Amino acid sequence: MITVAVAGGTGGIGKTIVEEIARSGRYEVVVLSRKPSTIPGLGVPVVAADYNDIASFTRLLQERNVEIVISSLGLFSEESAQAQLNLIHAAIASTTVKKFIPSEFGIRYTKDILSFYPAGQWWIDAADLLRESHLQFTRIILGWTLDHYGIPGVPSNMNPFSYAIDFHNHRAAIPGDGKAPVAFLHSSDLAKYILAMLEQDSWPEYSAFAGDRMSWGDLLKLAEEVTGTKWDVTYDPIEKLEKGEGTVLEQPKGAMELPEEALRHLWCEFGIMADKGLMDITTEGLRNREFPHVSPLTVREVVETAWGQKE
Ligand SMILES: NC(=O)c1ccc[n+]([C@@H]2O[C@H](COP(=O)([O-])OP(=O)(O)OC[C@H]3O[C@@H](n4cnc5c(N)ncnc54)[C@H](OP(=O)(O)O)[C@@H]3O)[C@@H](O)[C@H]2O)c1
Structure with missing residues (x-):
């Protein structure tokens, strides 16, 4: 049986990937983590790996006979970006x-976005390294994770994050005029x-998958319809976002903890990305049709399940 290693498989997106692959029974799955632990109920080993020691990481991949590596590291810092580069070096060096x-699991990260989203370089560097290697690779792009609008009513391992639309307080902070389309995909x-x-x-180098496509403005309309209330709405023009002055919504309990300024910064970057239409990855040649057995959740399905009036 082929062994698949999921690095960062303890995290939000990674754990769901681990669960899906392990439940299929078609692959050996091993989770690579900075500390050993267990994922209850799955019988999947969580093996300690040192991202700063490429030689020992290479040996670990070989000892476990890993043929496929899926990285789901949370790329939210220079340190984590370097950890992923070291993981790629180890994979290249392994036999x-x-x-x-x-x-990745985001938008199509290209040099064009670096002027307002410097962190994009982390994904570009990783892809450059893979392109120069003998490894097969694919960069998965999906737009925006749909999980954020279903937690806790629709199961997800991701941390909650209220971006643009806050179902808990019926508030919205829409980037631009809210008309640019956004692609959504649930992590499941x-x-x-x-x-x-x-x-x-x-x-192929890029694998784009979308579950749905909707503008923030239409998602707001859907939210008001499903909750049966009129929401408190702010629109942030692009000039405001470019000045780093976007309206940050209150974050729900369990959201990733970021210093206020760092959150505002990220928020504005996402807003610019959305307003420029870059979150609409449906123009990137979707691969959904190759896998017709997958019927991805739509925005309406998730929102109605999580926030619809219960009988
Ligand atoms: N498009 C979207 O809307 C969207 C939303 C969220 C995330 N994403 C993307 O999806 C990917 C995964 O995100 P996530 O939210 O699932 O991540 P996460 O839960 O924050 O982190 C996943 C795992 O990464 C490992 N990790 C974190 N920092 C590390 C470091 N410095 N060195 C080594 N390992 C580290 C941790 O595993 P251990 O502690 O076990 O080592 C953690 O459990 C990221 O690339 C992110 O940008 C996209």
Whole structure:
């Protein structure tokens, strides 16, 4: 049986990928983590790995006979970006790894976005390293994770994050005029697409998957319809976002803890990205049709399940 290692498989997106692959029974799964632990109920080993020691990481991949590495590291700092680069170096140096999926799961990160989103360089560097190597790789893009609008009513391992639309307080802070379309995919569907792709012999450089496409303005209308209330709404023009003055919504309990300024910064970057239409990855040649057995959740399905009036 082929062994798949999920680095960062203890985290929000990674854990769902681990669950999907492990439950299929078609692959050996091992989670790579900075500390050993267990994922209850799955019988998947969580193995301690030192991201700062490429040689020992290489040996670990070989000892476990890992053929496919899926990185789901939370890339939220220079340190984590370097950890992923070291993981790629170890995969390249190993004699066993043939395929690699870097942790992206966002928009198409290109040099064009660096002027307002310098962190984009982390994903570009990883892709450059993979492109120069002998490894097969694919960069998965999905737009915006749909989980944020279903937690806690729709199961997800991700941390809650109220971006643009806050169902808890019926408030919205919309980037721009809210008309630019955004692509959405739930992490449970991302995991299904990844499992399906593991069967394929070769991968294209980009794999774009979307569950739905909707503007923030239309999501707001849907939210008001489903909750049966009129919401308190702020629109942040692009000039305001460019000055780093976006309206940050209150974050729910359990959200990733970031210093206020760092959150505002990220918030404005996401807002610019959305307003420029870059979150609409449906223009990138979706691969959904290759896997017709996956019926991804729509925005309406998630919102109605999580926030609809109960009988
Ligand atoms: N498009 C979207 O809307 C969207 C939303 C969220 C996330 N994402 C993307 O999805 C990916 C995964 O995000 P996530 O929210 O699932 O991540 P996460 O839960 O924050 O982190 C995943 C795992 O990464 C590992 N990790 C964190 N910092 C590390 C470091 N410095 N060195 C090594 N390992 C580290 C941790 O595992 P251990 O502690 O076990 O080592 C953690 O459990 C990221 O690339 C992110 O940008 C996209």
